[in-house]
Amino acid sequence: MLPDGLRIDRRSFLRGATGAGALLAFGGALPLGACAFARASDPPADLAVLSPRAWATLACFADHAVPRGGAFEAGASDVGVAGLVDRWLAGADPYLITDLRRGLALLEWGPLLLGFAARPLTALPPESAEAYLASLATSRLGFARQLHTALSELCMLAFYSTLSAWRAIGYDGPIVLGLAKSAEWERR
């Protein structure tokens, strides 16, 4: 029902993370922010649990999970899903946060680890980023599919807790305290 599953298969992850650790050493020199949302926005100054890079990675993923357009216009970038997730996780079990950070690191460096491209996710052109993220959902690797699912659920939780999403899907929201309180969550 809820976003979790962030603890992807540990053995598989460690196999991947060994390579990711080496890549992280030079990764900082790579251009950050080619992906659509990260290009357009700076990370919030008051991130609670995510680093700016982890935030950018999640923002790229959120754009993939809840893109603009389609059945309704609003998308993840309109409400700042990555920032909402960061705030939602403040106070969460530290292990959960650690697992999320690891998962996002793997997602960021996955294009190199999986031989998809010679750049991290946030440096990929939008079309390549979308192709890479879509490939995770149907990957032969179980942990890749689980990571895709877990992050999707997290992004859905944040997006569909906003007034913009509620209006788009015909949900008239909570009865107590009215919608003004809900708008606060989205505005902060």
Added chain:
Amino acid sequence: MIVHGGERLEDLSLRCDVVVVGSGAGGAAAARVLAAAGAKVVILEEGCYHNSFDFKQREHEMLPMLYRDRAAQRTRDRLVNVLQGRCVGGSTVVNMADCARVPRAVLEHWQRHFAVEIDAAEFEAASERAEVALGVAEIAADQLNANNRKLLAGAERLGWRRARFRHNRTECTGCGFCLLGCAFDAKRSALVTLLPAALADGATLVANARVERVVVRGGRAVGVQGVLTAEQGDRPAAHARLDVAADTVVLACGAVHTPLLLQASEIAGASGQIGRNLSLQPQLPVLAVFSERMVSFRGIPQSAYCDEHLVFDPNVGMTGFAIEGIAGGPAQTAGLVGASGRDHKRWMARYAHTGSCLVLVPDQPVGSVATDEAGRTRIDYALQPDVERRIRDGARAAARLYLAAGAEVVVPALRPLTEIRSEADLARLDDVAVNPEATTLLSAHPQGTCRMGEDARRAVVDSRGRFHGLEGLWIADASVFPTSASTHTMIPIMAFADLAARSIAQARAARTS
């Protein structure tokens, strides 16, 4: 008296007749009986005290506030999301308020196979007392929302057995936020019934009190020790010590945490069964889209069921599956749709046209709980082939039911998205995998990690909840049930806790006289 442990910075030492650990269905029911019998009772609750003024009907705020691990607690393989309340009142605050007793065949199964000695009439009487305390009645026909009406209509067209639930709500406004705590106190949870009654009879409730061990001295449980914690966070920091001395210790932390507390206290018993024999009664969500607006998020979310395929067998207990109406908020529902991107948005755009149900599958007690090397709760549960088969059977039956009720398309919560638009599509569900990559099952009724029975070599407690091999220690929660007690466990837990508490009161009276 309520002590808010989150606000108290000094150490707290208390002395009482009975300390009850946990304030959910079991703890609240036991405390009420014992306080009414004149015992000095202290109730300890790990979670925070919240009341209806705090229930804001917003998923992103209420899930972290009222649920353990913000409703993200899962089995080790990530397949099952085990939902448990973590607040004063426990899961009774966030449950669907369905009230179902232990069927006679299940009790017979326990008597026959687990040496349980509970008189059926006595258990019925205890169930009756629990129902009276909560104001239980059948949900009225005019309280059914569109989704639950569809469920009944589909079952009727197929000639399947169906009914409305009994529930513990009075003057329900039909706002639909039962899973997030009732802002109107219409749900008669332990928070607004049993606990106030116990407090009125002199009990003391300590919130934000995390018990770390049961104290044993001279072969007898003589109290508990723990910490008072901050109110915020999934793992709130401790800021003061807690020490409660008591003649009797009652554990009611639920099927996941009661055995963990025993293990942390190095209390093993002779059976070797503590933490074993976990049942999760997994549930698969199924969504259906209709041409008309359903507005399933309003009205009582779970008010009707179809039990055509549910079997009560004295030899195996409860088996088969049941189909029950359900509804969640948009954030929870979004997580059930096995798609991403614009495909997912296409589905969510029809949220107001969507109905949903749960396929509830009674399982056998094959799981276990323990604490891992990092101190995290570890729930091990291997889905048995028979349960997996019944989940698939249930998904097909739920799809047939909704199609019979006029649904345009039905999708079980499986990845990849499997759309069922006609009976001809049902075969698509024949080979779908039920594993962590394909789905998330839900469990709201974990049971059975300290099972009862008269044989101390096979059971952790006796048929009244008295711990085998250690005086002064009792268990009064779902962990005592040898197999799935019922489709909904609140009333069975309260009935068992009622009997356990009466036995404690009798023993105290005998000692006094």
